[in-house]
Amino acid sequence: MDRVIFTDEELYRQELRRVFAPSWLFLAHTDQFHKPGDFFTTYMGEDPVIVTLDRDRRIRAYLNSCRHRGARVCRADFGTTRNFTCTYHGWSYNLDGSLVSVPNKDGYPESFETGQWGLVEVPHVQTYHGLVFGTWDPDPVPLRESLGDMAWYMDAMLDHDDQGTVVVGGVHKWVLEGNWKLAAEQFATDWYHVNMSHASALMVLSPSGRKPKDEVVHRTGRQYVDPNGHGAGFPVHPKNRFDAQTVHEWTDYDALRERLGEARVEGPLTTGHATVFPNFSYLPVNGSIRVWHPKGPDRMEVWAWTIVDKSMPEEVREAQRLYNLRTFGPSGIFEQDDGENWSEVQAISHGFITGGVALNYQMGMGSEREDGRHPGRTSELYSDAAGRAFYARWRELMNTPAWHEEHHA
Numbered sequence: 001m002d003r004v005i006f007t008d009e010e011l012y013r014q015e016l017r018r019v020f021a022p023s024w025l026f027l028a029h030t031d032q033f034h035k036p037g038d039f040f041t042t043y044m045g046e047d048p049v050i051v052t053l054d055r056d057r058r059i060r061a062y063l064n065s066c067r068h069r070g071a072r073v074c075r076a077d078f079g080t081t082r083n084f085t086c087t088y089h090g091w092s093y094n095l096d097g098s099l100v101s102v103p104n105k106d107g108y109p110e111s112f113e114t115g116q117w118g119l120v121e122v123p124h125v126q127t128y129h130g131l132v133f134g135t136w137d138p139d140p141v142p143l144r145e146s147l148g149d150m151a152w153y154m155d156a157m158l159d160h161d162d163q164g165t166v167v168v169g170g171v172h173k174w175v176l177e178g179n180w181k182l183a184a185e186q187f188a189t190d191w192y193h194v195n196m197s198h199a200s201a202l203m204v205l206s207p208s209g210r211k212p213k214d215e216v217v218h219r220t221g222r223q224y225v226d227p228n229g230h231g232a233g234f235p236v237h238p239k240n241r242f243d244a245q246t247v248h249e250w251t252d253y254d255a256l257r258e259r260l261g262e263a264r265v266e267g268p269l270t271t272g273h274a275t276v277f278p279n280f281s282y283l284p285v286n287g288s289i290r291v292w293h294p295k296g297p298d299r300m301e302v303w304a305w306t307i308v309d310k311s312m313p314e315e316v317r318e319a320q321r322l323y324n325l326r327t328f329g330p331s332g333i334f335e336q337d338d339g340e341n342w343s344e345v346q347a348i349s350h351g352f353i354t355g356g357v358a359l360n361y362q363m364g365m366g367s368e369r370e371d372g373r374h375p376g377r378t379s380e381l382y383s384d385a386a387g388r389a390f391y392a393r394w395r396e397l398m399n400t401p402a403w404h405e406e407h408h409a
């Protein structure tokens, strides 16, 4: 694979048009919205959006840009409001996106119709077990269908009981110098780096404080390879458990076995990594869910939430939150290793000769199969198979005119 896909400005623009504009993109967690007017501002690709609950308690999303001169109509990260009033000239929009107030309105001609100047709405917003996704595609494949068998793996984190999940501790945001695909790809496909990149972190966590135990280093497991570019890898072990001791002790593994089945409890329930194409990733072991927001070819912004089971008592939630912070928070002992790798790869990839030297994605070539235990097709734990599927999907979208180009075809 040619490194130009991480650095080229034109390819990046094409990604925004053909990968981000037509895909289902993660927006928020349903727990961020409880009453009408609760809102959260985020991005779809580089497009700013407001996600809010309207008066009918429906989650809706709008382009966060005033129809007058284009300023953002909401500049807060989150909050509660009755309407969105632009701070430039004061146009004001309702929770349903309609333009309801225009200062000095008598200066406008008869032909000015406020009904035509509402906020641009994201046409489809759908949720899956607490996760809110949106797409600009006017006629999309439904979210559930686009997740396919990936949903089975996601449920190992999202569906421990009927109460579902909630967010603890707000949203952490930080900037990394690196192309967004480096992170998305790694979370889809890369258990390989763990022993090397995270050697020091594993050492700190090992009871002896020295070499991590053999069963940590020589793990066996599977990697789910999705035809729509999603991916998930996880060790398989009969005594699979959550890392944080308080969480482990609270967890009723028998009840989970009953609800989710043995294959999920011994596999993707805890330790593992996953990406929902294109830029939503998660780690079940600590409830970290994150978006890799693209900010030009060389930079991404990581937005990370911690989710826990709603049924967890306060002290268990707190234990999971702290465990998340220590490992995969912005200064977490694992997170820093990963960010360092992506910046390292990015920093040199602009070299003229360097940029043309191909990278290797051959691991686990041809190993994908139905394994009889996990749905869909899986590969080995150590494999590039889901990475290849991620880029196959990316290439397919990059080569397909999106909905907004069709009238030119």
Ligand code: FES
Pocket (backbone or CB within 6 Å): 066, 067, 068, 069, 070, 071, 086, 087, 088, 089, 090, 091
């Ligand atoms: S730009 Fe928003 S009111 Fe003028």
Ligand SMILES: [Fe+2]
Pocket (backbone or CB within 6 Å): 193, 194, 197, 198, 334, 337, 338
């Ligand atoms: Fe890592």
